[in-house]
Amino acid sequence: MADPLIIAGRTFESRLLVGTGKFASPQVMAQVLELTRAEIVTVALRRVDLDAPGDALIDAIDKQRFLLLPNTSGARDAAEAVRLARIARAGGLEPWVKLEITPDPQSLLPDPVDTLLATEQLVKDGFVVLPYMPADPILAKRLEEAGAAAVMPLGSPIGTGLGLRTRDQVELIIDQAGVPVVVDAGIGLPSHAAEAMEIGADAVLINTALAIADDPMTMARSFRFGVLAGRGAYLAGPGSTSRRARASSPLTGFLR
């Protein structure tokens, strides 16, 4: 593996993480997963019943091939998120959690304070914690200090598909990060994913853009290539860009 993504000591070839909400069916979701070549797939605990055998969503995911990353979508505060994560672990899932604390069900924006509190608690409990967070560079460092295995700043609000509206802050987060940076939420197009990867994000997480495309399969392939293209460009080390023309034959070359 030439360019692996490493989170909490675990190695992944793919830098595209996929969410499982909003799909037309678990079958469509499973096919999309396949085509993205993702290896990490996140599932909302509120949508699954770990006590009942044969949960359609869980069963649609091949646990041998994908890391099933439970998320705490719907949790309003740290206490609820911690409780959900513990229930998931008790239900037999791996002790990994994508922490989502969204007190406002309208905007679904993450609560910075409770996200930090819950990260501290869950790390203490032995979880590998990947917090969804506002694109705030200081919060990213605080989460890292608290033991987060990665940070997941938002590109724009969930489901909006507006792209990397937080680009400047995400760049600061990437510059300072000691853990992988996964851009989560708001990525609506493969070009947005490529942009995030070009500026040095370690990975992106895509859900709505895949689930609601007219043709989710083609969109899945396109995102796969978007992420690869962006990562490739980042590794290639692009020349600096400028808004002004740069002549290849300088006008002042004759001067001695």
Added chain:
Amino acid sequence: MMPTPADGDWVAGTPPEALLSNEDAGRVRRVLAKRRKTVDDFALLLSPGGEQILEELAQTARQITLGRFGRAVQLYAPLYLSNHCVGLCPYCGFSAKQSIGRRTLDVGEIEVEAMALKETGMSHVLLVAGESPGRLDIPLLADIVRRLKTMFCSVTLEIAPQDQPGYAQLVQAGADGITLYQETYDEQRYHRFHHRGPKADYAFRLGALDRAGAVGMRCLTVGALWGLSPWRSEAYHLGRHARKLQHSWWKSQVSIGLPRLHSVPSGFDIPFPMADRSLAQVIAALRIFLPDAGLVLSTRESPVLREGLVHLGITQLSAGSKTEPGGYTRAGQSGEQFPVTDDRSPAEVASSLCALGYDPVWKDWDPAFGRRQS
């Protein structure tokens, strides 16, 4: 410290008739192009000019719904606890004036009903009871909620308006939401239909969801009963009410129920019958004005209409509903609130959603939410 809302804190006010009667489709198109919609824009979406471009409204509403809710529709079912009612609402099958078989289930009977409902696959349950002081008081309802929370991922209630301590007890017991329809926002007309008994207090009803929101109730569902008043001004008030609740109780999920009068007790004529087309316009306008609100459609409506309206913005459907107490285990032994038009089983509703390209979601909540102690 949470603010304590006064009863009737939210005042319906006078609807902007000039906007609601706008005939210019061009003005509505300009609203569609705007990023942020004001309440005046909402009135224009509801206008006859909006009706002229209903397909454009519907397409816009669909795109918003897909982005926010995806291709998922949540299923729920009501569980009627009692049809005893002191109310005299002339449009309702439970009105005290109706001679029907009356019944209030005891806790054991409720658990048996709940088991039967659970076996159909339901995980979201809405407990419904008529208004009958002394029969199902708050401590008893709290006990019922506590028991049913062990069986369902979400337990919500549609009961008479309560005071704030009452709602606090229900939250403490694990209740996830309150559904309360104002019936009509037109105060004069409201008093015409509800002139006696506890329901005559318009303001106490109007302030109820604020009292529930103030004590942390997670889901607040508002609604008007279509048919009692002209639909455009009703929808306008309803949209404003929902938006006010979103602003005041920003941690609560605000949804809008859309019950429409079809079949009513004899002797009552529906004053303003609402056409399917108008219901569709209301749904599209609400979705465009309030992109994040849940929109709920019950089995009062036909399968064909429900399936069509899912594309426009409906996010929750009831299924397999029985509207009489005991209906899931001993149907036909007591009077129902209204006859259901969509009598398909939950499994049939789910498979029709699949065929339409939607994922029927049985569980979209978790018992871990809202519990006060770990």
